[in-house]
Amino acid sequence: MPQYEIRPFNTVDAETVAHWASTDEDVWRLTGERDSQLTPDTVLAWRWEMHFCFTLRYDGDLVAYADVLEDDVDNDIEIQHLLVAPDFRSVGVGRAMLARVCAFIAEARPYAEVWMRVGRDNEPGARCATASGFVLDEALSGPRYGWYKRPLKPI
DSSP: OEEEEEEEGGGHHHHHHHHHSSHHHHHHHHHSSSOOOOHHHHHHHHHHHHHHEEEEEEEEEEEEOOOOOOOTTTTTEEEEEEEEGGTTTTHHHHHHHHHHHHHHHHHHHSSEEEEEEETTTTTTHHOOOOOOOOOTTTTTTSEEEEEEEEEEEEE
């Protein structure tokens, strides 16, 4: 059985996390920008914009990153970025990270649901979201992104 451990993000992990977005497609999915790259400084900047940032370790090795934003305007909470190390994609690490982040939010914050925006062309991201209990809300989605929501507590 895999031994996953969620931890608060540590700035020394920024370089590793940035290197996980190694293709133009990875960067496009994360930032919405073409012809750019994800840098450690960008990952560090996310830390200052988000309310919570986490890493996931598998038997001690860094394998995933996620961050969470509380939106005071819409009074909701959103998982902004989810990155998985390339060697650990499509094996359940993203689902493990989402499960732990959602459990944290359900326990620590007063929200009935959590949101996650996934690019329409991001099939792996959409599969991960739906496998983690998120449901696409077409009414709020647009041509570039789909908005997925997941209940956190019984209502």
